[in-house]
Amino acid sequence: xxxISGIVNLKHRETxxxxxxxxxxxxLRHRGPDGFGFFSAPGIGLAHARLSIIDLxxxxxxxxxxxxxxxxxxxxxxxxxxxxxxxxxxxxxxxxTRSDTEVIVHLYExxxxxxxxxxxxxxxxxxxxxxxxxxxxxxxxxxIRPLFYTIAAGRLYFASEVKSLFTQPAVTRSLNLTALxxxxxxxxxxxxxxxxxxxxxxPPGHQMVVDQGEIRCSRYxxxxxxxxxxxxxxxxxxxxxxxxxxMVDSVRLRLRSDVPVGAYLSGGxxxxxxxxxIRNYTNTPLRTFSIGFEDGEFDESVFQxxxxxxxxxxxxxxxxxxxxxxxxxxxxxWHAESTILRTAPAPMMLLSQHVRESNYKxxxxxxxxxxxxxxYDIFKEAKIxxxxxxxxxxxxxxxxxKNLYPYLKxxxxxxxxxxxxxxxxxxxxxxxxxxxxxxxxxTTRRSWRFFSREMKDLLQGKVGYDSIERxxxxxxxxxxxxxxxxxxxxxxxLSGYLLNSQGDRMAMANSVEGRFxxxxxxxxxxxxxxxxRYKIKVLNEKYILKKSMAGLIPESIRRxxxxxxxxxxxxxxFSGGKPAGYVQELLGEEALREAGYFNPAAVSxxxxxxxxxxxxGFSDNMAFVGILSTMLLDKMFIQGYPASAFE
Amino acid sequence: xxxxxxxxxxxxxxxxxxxxxxxxxxxxxxxxxxILDSTGILEIIFFIEDEFKIKIKDxxxxxxxxxxVDKIVAFVHRKED
Numbered sequence: 001x002x003x004i005s006g007i008v009n010l011k012h013r014e015t016x017x018x019x020x021x022x023x024x025x026x027x028l029r030h031r032g033p034d035g036f037g038f039f040s041a042p043g044i045g046l047a048h049a050r051l052s053i054i055d056l057x058x059x060x061x062x063x064x065x066x067x068x069x070x071x072x073x074x075x076x077x078x079x080x081x082x083x084x085x086x087x088x089x090x091x092x093x094x095x096x097t098r099s100d101t102e103v104i105v106h107l108y109e110x111x112x113x114x115x116x117x118x119x120x121x122x123x124x125x126x127x128x129x130x131x132x133x134x135x136x137x138x139x140x141x142x143x144i145r146p147l148f149y150t151i152a153a154g155r156l157y158f159a160s161e162v163k164s165l166f167t168q169p170a171v172t173r174s175l176n177l178t179a180l181x182x183x184x185x186x187x188x189x190x191x192x193x194x195x196x197x198x199x200x201x202x203p204p205g206h207q208m209v210v211d212q213g214e215i216r217c218s219r220y221x222x223x224x225x226x227x228x229x230x231x232x233x234x235x236x237x238x239x240x241x242x243x244x245x246x247m248v249d250s251v252r253l254r255l256r257s258d259v260p261v262g263a264y265l266s267g268g269x270x271x272x273x274x275x276x277x278i279r280n281y282t283n284t285p286l287r288t289f290s291i292g293f294e295d296g297e298f299d300e301s302v303f304q305x306x307x308x309x310x311x312x313x314x315x316x317x318x319x320x321x322x323x324x325x326x327x328x329x330x331x332x333x334w335h336a337e338s339t340i341l342r343t344a345p346a347p348m349m350l351l352s353q354h355v356r357e358s359n360y361k362x363x364x365x366x367x368x369x370x371x372x373x374x375x376y377d378i379f380k381e382a383k384i385x386x387x388x389x390x391x392x393x394x395x396x397x398x399x400x401x402k403n404l405y406p407y408l409k410x411x412x413x414x415x416x417x418x419x420x421x422x423x424x425x426x427x428x429x430x431x432x433x434x435x436x437x438x439x440x441x442x443t444t445r446r447s448w449r450f451f452s453r454e455m456k457d458l459l460q461g462k463v464g465y466d467s468i469e470r471x472x473x474x475x476x477x478x479x480x481x482x483x484x485x486x487x488x489x490x491x492x493x494l495s496g497y498l499l500n501s502q503g504d505r506m507a508m509a510n511s512v513e514g515r516f517x518x519x520x521x522x523x524x525x526x527x528x529x530x531x532x533r534y535k536i537k538v539l540n541e542k543y544i545l546k547k548s549m550a551g552l553i554p555e556s557i558r559r560x561x562x563x564x565x566x567x568x569x570x571x572x573x574f575s576g577g578k579p580a581g582y583v584q585e586l587l588g589e590e591a592l593r594e595a596g597y598f599n600p601a602a603v604s605x606x607x608x609x610x611x612x613x614x615x616x617g618f619s620d621n622m623a624f625v626g627i628l629s630t631m632l633l634d635k636m637f638i639q640g641y642p643a644s645a646f647e
Numbered sequence: 648x649x650x651x652x653x654x655x656x657x658x659x660x661x662x663x664x665x666x667x668x669x670x671x672x673x674x675x676x677x678x679x680x681x682i683l684d685s686t687g688i689l690e691i692i693f694f695i696e697d698e699f700k701i702k703i704k705d706x707x708x709x710x711x712x713x714x715x716v717d718k719i720v721a722f723v724h725r726k727e728d
Binding site for chain 2: 603
């Protein structure tokens with residue numbers, strides 16, 4: 001995949017030093033171990049760390065146009081680069097490499113800032129136009145590739161990861177406490193916040209222009225849905241057929257590579273779709289990888305084996321043990337650069353390590369399908385809650401809640417009337433666009449109990465459910481209910497957590513590039529037009545996706561009830577009732593008091609409860625993992641300890 | 648320790664993560680006050696069954712029996728009689 005970084009002098013035209021650029025890019029060498037490249041000129045410096053995937057010989061960056069006036073470094077892939085290249089060559093552009101990168105500079109020459117609309121891909125781009133003396137930063141539509149920036153000492157610093165920015169002495173380090181409150185509510189920070197004060201993420205679908213020392217951000221793409229409901233005159237068969245064709249093309253484009261491409265196989269529908277399309281529509285040898293757990297509640301190996309048999313893939317299975325999670329967790333936080341509420345990223349890091357050791361650099365993976373096709377339980381829950389609300393006193397309506405969580409050992413619906421009451425929570429928000437998310441956010445917010453007095457005072461009135469409103473478009477009120485729910489999910493859980501902490505960062509930690517066929521913008525835009533009843537048919541989620549794949553995947557997988565990918569949480573950090581060494585230290589009174597974010601007495605009780613093996617609920621697990629990751633974040637990024645200090 | 652004290656101690660320790668008695672009133676609704684989430688009620692049921700050696704039937708798992716310290720105390724006493 002690669003890493004990029006750079007410096008723009010906003011107030012003068014001194015050339016950034018090679019030394020500064022090297023320090024920035026060295027921090028990203030895990031993203032690009034195949035070589036570094038640099039460009040500098042008065043006022044600008046660009047650096048690139050390469051993971052060679054296309055045009056291994058000639059594709060080193062930075063790459064320039066015919067006269068060298070346009071220079072680009074980018075992290076990503078342009079999947080339709082062959083078609084774009086042909087088109088640009090016909091228009092007279094001359095190419096000197098076979099890389100996908102080079103289409104960027106020629107597209108810019110041809111279309112100016114609007115060139116991004118022509119690209120099917122995943123990318124974070126930094127383009128310098130020396131004739132106009134301006135920098136263009138662009139991030140892909142869904143937020144697959146990261147891009148952070150900060151302004152300090154009269155300069156704009158940007159980089160793929162925050163650790164690169166922190167190599168610069170002018171960049172100060174502290175946690176953004178409002179953003180911390182956001183993560184402990186929404187599961188992610190709200191755009192454009194990062195977990196660090198004064199460090200921002202360029203939001204998905206945005207571009208930034210730096211011109212004469214002025215900085216302007218604008219949006220070029222967003223998830224958007226039809227106003228006033230979706231017209232419903234197409235048959236399910238029609239939708240399913242067109243979807244299959246789109247998915248075939250999306251997968252085919254993502255197999256373009258000069259190095260072998262593998263695929264992740266979870267045993268669930270989404271990865272089954274991808275691997276089956278590879279098998280049935282391409283000549284690519286199928287090489288798959290999966291993760292399993294010792295704890296039966298989380299393990300999906302049975303389904304994985306079924307699919308492996310069916311598709312006859314060359315497969316590697318990795319078992320993640322509890323001690324793996326504990327051992328890897330500091331590195332996970334080092335790479336995620338965020339407070340996280342689940343340990344699920346840790347097994348993904350273990351998996352990408354095995355991919356690397358098998359000499360693969362690229363994998364296709366199924367993230368995004370649940371967001372795009374309505375696969376998550378939160379969408380179904382919301383549908384049921386709205387259904388119950390029509391006759392709040394009905395005894396029968398809440399019974400359908402029982403169908404929701406078959407996979408959970410300790411299901412919230414097992415608590416009878418209590419489960420029902422839980423889902424009836426938030427009825428006062430029935431008219432708000434974020435109605436669907438209230439149960440999740442209120443469960444997550446219970447962790448505020450663990451904040452210190454100072455934190456609670458500071459956050460007072462700063463982060464509430466309605467904070468989400470600042471990132472919602474005004475027309476959201478006119479969309480179908482499911483579309484509203486999807487929009488919020490895509491802008492919080494998807495871009496802020498899944499693609500970031502669990503996706504890009506965990507793969508890049510081992511120099512592996514993930515590619516996401518469900519997040520092809522043509523698929524996203526197509527799916528936005530599909531009526532809700534084909535996404536969730538009664539309570540059958542991703543109905544239209546399953547229909548489009550009939551005959552291509554085993555019936556048992558098509559019909560299997562959803563099991564979201566999860567890993568054992570707080571219990572991973574204990575062995576024989578004792579916490580791992582670094583956990584004991586970081587969650588101990590002294591460390592907590594010094595850092596100041598959390599209440600030592602309360603955390604001590606949580607630690608005690610977790611050690612006794614009693615923690616089985618969502619909110620306790622989230623609090624534990626969230627507190628631990630925040631303390632690790634503070635220790636590594638604010639205090640400056642390396643991840644190896646926790647071994 | 649009385650039934651009431653045992654229940655209070657359990658709730659304060661495991662849901663409020665505090666020793667401060669004033670944080671919990673005996674008539675506070677666990678659901679309305681956000682003291683429990685939905686999985687928390689299962690933990691309480693385990694605790695009550697283990698601690699007081701009673702069995703709670705499905706139809707007894709209702710807020711009227713379990714949603715505050717007072718209600719649990721009354722419920723336990725009824726079961727014990």
